[in-house]
Every structure is written in C-alpha cells, then in structure tokens.
Amino acid sequence: MAILKTDKILLSHGSGGKASHELISELFLPAFDNPFLNQLNDQALLEVGDLRIAYTTDSYVIDPIFFPGGDIGKLSVYGTINDLAMCGATPLYISAGFIIEEGFSIDELRKVVYSMKQASDLTGVKIVTGDTKVVNKGHADKIFINTSGFGLVDKDVNISVNRAKVGDKIIISGSIGDHGIAVLSKREGLYFDSPIESDCAPLSDLVKEMLSVTKCIHCLRDPTRGGLATTLNEIAQQSGVGIMIEETKIPIKEAVKAACEFLGYDPLYVANEGKLVAVVPEEYSLEIVSKMRDNKYAVDAQIIGEVVSEPKRVILKTSIGSVRIVDMLSGELLPRIC
Amino acid sequence: MAILKTDKILLSHGSGGKASHELISELFLPAFDNPFLNQLNDQALLEVGDLRIAYTTDSYVIDPIFFPGGDIGKLSVYGTINDLAMCGATPLYISAGFIIEEGFSIDELRKVVYSMKQASDLTGVKIVTGDTKVVNKGHADKIFINTSGFGLVDKDVNISVNRAKVGDKIIISGSIGDHGIAVLSKREGLYFDSPIESDCAPLSDLVKEMLSVTKCIHCLRDPTRGGLATTLNEIAQQSGVGIMIEETKIPIKEAVKAACEFLGYDPLYVANEGKLVAVVPEEYSLEIVSKMRDNKYAVDAQIIGEVVSEPKRVILKTSIGSVRIVDMLSGELLPRIC
Numbered sequence: 001m002a003i004l005k006t007d008k009i010l011l012s013h014g015s016g017g018k019a020s021h022e023l024i025s026e027l028f029l030p031a032f033d034n035p036f037l038n039q040l041n042d043q044a045l046l047e048v049g050d051l052r053i054a055y056t057t058d059s060y061v062i063d064p065i066f067f068p069g070g071d072i073g074k075l076s077v078y079g080t081i082n083d084l085a086m087c088g089a090t091p092l093y094i095s096a097g098f099i100i101e102e103g104f105s106i107d108e109l110r111k112v113v114y115s116m117k118q119a120s121d122l123t124g125v126k127i128v129t130g131d132t133k134v135v136n137k138g139h140a141d142k143i144f145i146n147t148s149g150f151g152l153v154d155k156d157v158n159i160s161v162n163r164a165k166v167g168d169k170i171i172i173s174g175s176i177g178d179h180g181i182a183v184l185s186k187r188e189g190l191y192f193d194s195p196i197e198s199d200c201a202p203l204s205d206l207v208k209e210m211l212s213v214t215k216c217i218h219c220l221r222d223p224t225r226g227g228l229a230t231t232l233n234e235i236a237q238q239s240g241v242g243i244m245i246e247e248t249k250i251p252i253k254e255a256v257k258a259a260c261e262f263l264g265y266d267p268l269y270v271a272n273e274g275k276l277v278a279v280v281p282e283e284y285s286l287e288i289v290s291k292m293r294d295n296k297y298a299v300d301a302q303i304i305g306e307v308v309s310e311p312k313r314v315i316l317k318t319s320i321g322s323v324r325i326v327d328m329l330s331g332e333l334l335p336r337i338c
Numbered sequence: 339m340a341i342l343k344t345d346k347i348l349l350s351h352g353s354g355g356k357a358s359h360e361l362i363s364e365l366f367l368p369a370f371d372n373p374f375l376n377q378l379n380d381q382a383l384l385e386v387g388d389l390r391i392a393y394t395t396d397s398y399v400i401d402p403i404f405f406p407g408g409d410i411g412k413l414s415v416y417g418t419i420n421d422l423a424m425c426g427a428t429p430l431y432i433s434a435g436f437i438i439e440e441g442f443s444i445d446e447l448r449k450v451v452y453s454m455k456q457a458s459d460l461t462g463v464k465i466v467t468g469d470t471k472v473v474n475k476g477h478a479d480k481i482f483i484n485t486s487g488f489g490l491v492d493k494d495v496n497i498s499v500n501r502a503k504v505g506d507k508i509i510i511s512g513s514i515g516d517h518g519i520a521v522l523s524k525r526e527g528l529y530f531d532s533p534i535e536s537d538c539a540p541l542s543d544l545v546k547e548m549l550s551v552t553k554c555i556h557c558l559r560d561p562t563r564g565g566l567a568t569t570l571n572e573i574a575q576q577s578g579v580g581i582m583i584e585e586t587k588i589p590i591k592e593a594v595k596a597a598c599e600f601l602g603y604d605p606l607y608v609a610n611e612g613k614l615v616a617v618v619p620e621e622y623s624l625e626i627v628s629k630m631r632d633n634k635y636a637v638d639a640q641i642i643g644e645v646v647s648e649p650k651r652v653i654l655k656t657s658i659g660s661v662r663i664v665d666m667l668s669g670e671l672l673p674r675i676c
Binding site for chain 1: 342344345346347348349350351352353358361362365366369370372374375381382384386387388389391393394395396397398399401430431433434435436437438439440441442443444445447448451452454455458464465466467468469470471472473474476477478479482484486488490673674
C-alpha cells in the first residue's frame with residue numbers, strides 16, 4: 001500500500017480528481033474491501049433476493065447554497081438520482097440527512113426542503129427517511145445535506161466504468177461547464193453579459209430512453225467534480241483503454257467559454273450536474289444520439305470521440321489539429337462545487 | 339400548519355426532543371408527505387418486488403470523535419444497524435458519506451475508517467458505497483459521517499412505534515445513560531472513580547433472538563438522543579396510550595448515577611447507543627427478557643413498566659412511591675452526543 005503524500009486532509013482530497021482517487025485507493029478500499037465497492041462505480045450493484053438493487057450516497061456541501069439554476073436541495077435529490085441512473089437503475093427511494101449550523105434561517109431551510117420536494121415530485125422518487133443534526137454556530141457552514149438512494153436495475157443491463165471497448169463511441173449529452181461557472185459566478189459576485197445557469201437536472205428518464213434503443217450501453221457516468229476530463233480518465237483507466245476526443249465536437253456555451261477564458265479555467269475540468277457521458281457500441285451510436293436529442297436535457301447531445309487501444313490515455317484533438325494528453329484533475333479547481 | 343416558534347435553527351432542533359419533533363412535523367412532513375415517512379419510525383419499511391426492505395439514514399456529528407468505549411466510526415455503523423434492527427430487519431448493506439474539514443489528520447481518519455471496518459466485520463454488514471467531501475478549514479468540525487443502510491424484514495414481523503397496546507410490558511435491555519456520560523466526561527475532561535464507557539453496540543442479533551421467542555413484538559426503539567424518557571413519550575404519543583414505569587426497576591450504573599447527580603442531569607434524558615426499549619405482549623414478556631439476558635449486550639434486561647390506557651402520558655413511580663409525569667426532552671441537554 002502506498003503512503004499518502006500528506007498527513008493532513010487537503011481540499012484536493014474532495015476534488016473528485018487525483019488526490020480523491022489516492023485517498024480512496026489507499027485508505028478506504030483496503031479497509032472496506034468488498035467486490036461492490038471495489039468496482040469504483042458511483043453506485044453499488046447488489047443482488048438481493050431476485051432483485052438487482054443499485055445503491056448510492058453523496059453529501060452536498062455546495063457554497064453558496066442558492067445559485068442560478070438551483071440550490072443545495074434540488075442538487076441533493078437530482079445528484080443521487082443521477083448516480084443511480086448511471087448504472088441504468090430506475091431510482092425508487094431517497095434518504096435525506098441534514099447537518100445544520102445553529103442559527104441557520106428556518107426560511108432558507110424551508111426553501112431548500114421545498115426544492116427537494118419539487119425535485120421528488122417531478123421525478124416520482126420519494127424521500128422516505130431522514131435525520132437532522134444541529135451543530136454549534138461556526139462548526140458547520142449553513143447546511144450540509146447527505147442523500148442516499150436505491151433503485152432497481154433490469155437483469156440484462158450491465159453498465160460499468162470498466163466496460164468500454166475499443167471502437168466504442170463517446171457521447172456527451174450536452175454543453176459542459178455550466179454548473180461550475182454558475183456557482184462560481186454567484187460565489188464570487190461575477191456578472192456576465194449572458195447569465196449562466198447550472199444544468200442541475202435529473203437524467204433517469206434520459207437513460208431509460210437510451211436503453212430503449214439498446215441494452216448494450218457499456219459505460220455511463222455524470223461528469224460532476226473533476227469535469228469531463230476526469231470522468232473520461234476514470235473510464236480509460238478502469239477499462240484499460242485509450243480515449244480520443246475532438247475539441248470541436250464538445251458543446252460549450254459561448255458564455256461559459258468566455259467565462260472560462262476570463263477566469264483561466266479549462267472547461268474540461270469544470271463540474272456539471274445535468275450531463276452524462278455514454279460509451280456505446282459504434283453500431284448503436286447514431287440512433288442513441290438521435291434518441292437523446294428528443295429529451296429536453298440532451299438536445300445538444302454529440303458524439304465527441306471514440307475508444308482506442310493505444311495510448312491508454314485520454315487524448316484531445318484540438319481545434320487547430322494538434323493533439324494533447326488530457327489528465328485527471330490535479331489539485332482542486334473549485335472547492336465545494338457540489 | 340403551526341408556525342415554528344423561532345426563525346433560526348437552534349441546537350434543540352437537533353436534540354431528538356420536543357423542538358426536533360416540531361421541526362419534523364411542521365417543516366419536513368408537510369413537504370415530503372408520504373406514508374413511509376409519516377410513520378415516524380426511525381426507518382422506512384418499503385415493499386419492493388417480493389421484498390420488505392427497511393431503509394434508514396443518520397448523520398453523526400459527535401464531539402469528541404474519540405471517546406471511552408468508541409469513536410464516530412463505530413457509532414456511525416452500529417447506529418444505522420440499530421435503526422434497522424428496531425423494525426426487526428436483518429441489516430445488509432451500509433453507505434458512508436464523509437464530510438471532512440480541511441487539515442484533519444489522515445491518521446485519525448484512518449483510525450475512524452478502521453473502526454468502521456471492524457464494526458462491519460463483526461456484524462457482517464458491508465459498507466458498499468461511499469462519498470467524501472472536504473470543506474475549508476473552519477467550515478466543519480473535524481469529521482461528520484452519514485451512514486444509510488438497508489435490510490430485509492420477514493413478512494410476519496410488524497414492529498412500529500404506533501403498536502403499543504394496553505397491558506403490554508415495557509422492557510429495557512440494560513443500564514441507561516452510559517453513552518451520554520462517557521462522551522460528556524471526555525468532552526469536559528471530567529474524571530470519575532469508576533470510568534464510564536459508552537455502551538455503543540450492535541443490537542441486530544439481540545433483536546433476532548427476541549423474535550425467535552415470538553414475532554409478536556409490538557415496538558422496538560433505541561433510546562439515543564433524548565434518552566429513555568423521550569423514546570417512551572414517542573411510543574405513548576404515536577400509539578395513543580399511557581406508559582407507567584417504575585424508577586427502582588430501571589438499571590443505572592452507580593457511576594452513571596453519581597455522575598448525573600454531580601452534573602445535575604436526569605439519566606432518563608441521557609443518550610444511549612447500545613440499548614433498546616421493547617414493548618411486548620405480557621404473555622411473552624418473561625420469556626423475552628430471559629432470552630435477552632443470554633445476549634452479552636442485554637445481560638441486565640429488565641421489565642420496567644407497562645402500557646396503560648390513562649393518562650396518555652409517561653408516568654414514573656419513584657423510589658419513594660410518589661408518581662410524576664415524565665415529559666419529552668425540552669431544550670438540548672448535550673449537543674452533539676451522536
């Protein structure tokens with residue numbers, strides 16, 4: 001077992017990027033060693049009785065808690081729904097654990113809770129169990145929410161981060177970077193000519209529609225913390241393949257592109273909360289993209305590249321025709337983005 | 339809908355007592371309105387396919403994170419196992435969500451994680467999915483852990499806080515107040531002649547053994563935040579009955595009694611983490627207690643009272659023969675006790 005390079009937890013251990021992966025592989029996996037966790041998917045796939053149950057958890061510590069296009073409540077429900085959808089599950093039930101700072105406004109709590117209710121009503125995924133803890137003022141920041149959730153997966157669906165095959169096509173469901181830039185602009189009080197909203201949205205119906213084309217979807221993942229670049233690296237590493245993507249094919253809104261240029265961010269690393277990356281067999285790829293574009297959350301779906309055998313890295317063909325290696329996020333770009 | 343008496347979240351909203359109940363009934367229940375949550379059990383009982391699935395969540399914000407008899411890791415695994423056991427479920431799988439303060443010691447994290455591993459190994463309940471978030475220094479306090487969990491309930495088991503019947507006997511599985519006093523002594527640097535340890539323990543095997551006597555157990559609840567007094571009030575309120583208990587029958591360790599007297603606490607309100615209250619039909623009560631005493635976590639199990647029709651309150655017969663009403667915890671006795 002390698003030794004972590006530091007004796008203190010750093011912000012980058014929560015980035016979703018390299019340091020997060022180190023912490024998971026060097027501390028959590030050796031302790032909790034079991035085949036479900038070791039798959040390194042965003043959800044565990046469990047056989048219980050005759051059922052295949054997908055199970056996941058996420059904590060939300062986003063700052064600020066209200067941002068253009070959403071709030072911590074909406075995010076906490078859709079985030080967990082999306083983690084379940086990413087293995088093809090139909091999400092059923094959600095739990096909600098609140099950690100609240102003493103002195104937090106009950107009006108704001110009510111807004112957050114009603115936003116969760118709305119997200120639950122819109123998706124039909126019920127919040128069935130919960131818990132509330134309060135910590136002394138100054139020992140938490142306003143409100144943190146954990147949601148866990150479970151859902152059912154059909155017997156013939158096998159979607160996992162380690163199933164990408166050479167020749168598969170890579171699809172992104174829409175423009176990247178919206179969530180990260182929306183939250184950052186609110187946090188830092190930045191104003192852009194075209195307001196940028198978070199893409200925070202539930203993707204379970206979209207996945208169901210994709211699976212109606214074929215059950216042979218190999219990988220699905222939502223590129224949240226660490227962005228598209230980190231997600232593609234996870235797929236490449238876990239599947240033992242290379243991935244080649246084309247910069248010109250990746251949808252990015254002009255306003256997000258401009259904001260990233262202004263702020264010095266690479267949009268490939270900026271978080272999304274309503275997008276998915278799919279790795280699918282070439283023969284189904286056009287039909288899947290066409291089906292996706294009928295869904296309001298994926299009208300800009302694009303094939304952005306393909307799985308290759310070598311090199312076992314993520315390679316970007318830039319708009320000027322050169323190629324560069326796209327690595328996993330190193331350090332921390334935007335702390336508390338979800 | 340009544341209006342909460344304050345516009346800010348108070349520590350007492352996390353006490354498990356009156357203010358917690360107000361927040362739940364006036365804010366969470368109207369929003370998340372569904373029959374599973376409305377039962378007000380510590381877990382939701384869900385029918386999925388042919389299975390009856392119990393599902394629960396709890397966040398742990400205990401201070402200090404290491405205390406005599408346990409730590410936040412052990413607590414977070416056994417706490418969720420116990421919430422599942424309290425409806426007669428066999429716990430199967432657990433999720434773990436970590437919120438860590440930047441700068442937290444990786445050595446301490448490793449200790450906490452290995453303590454979770456040990457709790458998981460001892461009970462066979464696997465930790466199968468997880469998440470780690472890091473917040474800036476000063477925006478959380480060391481480490482908060484959320485666990486959720488699910489398990490299976492047999493078809494003929496129906497245990498719920500609203501099923502107490504007049505004539506039923508009330509059983510406590512052992513001495514009360516150990517956890518609260520152990521944590522407080524560590525937090526405040528108090529030393530007692532006889533060291534007091536938390537009772538933090540998994541109760542799922544104990545419940546299984548009790549159910550081997552009869553499936554007709556009416557209520558089970560672990561008296562954590564708010565203590566025995568609050569738990570009995572929840573049972574009385576939800577079942578629409580009264581409860582009469584006898585002070586002399588309630589097991590309390592001498593050291594805990596002395597500490598409570600010294601600190602001015604009523605042990606009835608002090609938190610426990612390895613005890614359960616059972617409400618059972620009189621005809622099975624002696625056999626259940628006898629069975630319980632064979633389990634190492636319930637050697638001091640006692641019948642402490644019974645369910646009565648009137649008054650619809652919790653009444654304590656004191657050691658000197660007088661009676662007094664025992665209300666639900668009001669205010670907050672010991673913040674961050676779990």
